[in-house]
Amino acid sequence: MMWNYGNMGWAWGYGVLAVVGVALLVYVIVRLASSTSKSNEKPADPRHDDASGTKRILQERFARGELTEEQYREHLRVLDESP
Structure with missing residues (x-):
């Protein structure tokens, strides 16, 4: 069984x-x-991360033709001068 x-x-x-x-x-x-x-x-320098993101957007706008070369260079200069 x-x-x-x-x-x-x-x-x-x-x-x-x-x-x-x-x-x-x-x-x-x-x-x-x-x-x-x-x-x-936390990122080492938050301003650096923000600036690199801003520069990337600026490069994209320049590549799409939304900015002239003079405008692009002026914006880069302003970004580099900002604290």
């Missing part, structure tokens, strides 16, 4: 599911921790 041996074939599936669940949980925790630490980092 077989007593309660009918479901033994599925027992390994629950073990694999548990291992995958734990691995997924560890992965999510590590990703959240790394993204939180990166978002807390």
Whole structure:
């Protein structure tokens, strides 16, 4: 007579599911921790980051033809002089 041996074939599936669940949980925790630490980092010089972004926009406008060469150079000069 077989007593309660009918479901033994599925027992390994629950073990694999548990291992995958734990691995997924560890992965999510590590990703959240790394993204939180990166978002807390402050740039060395915030003005430098702002200026480089502004210069990039200025370069894009010049490339599209929205600014003449004189206007572009004047804007760059003003950006370099700003504190």
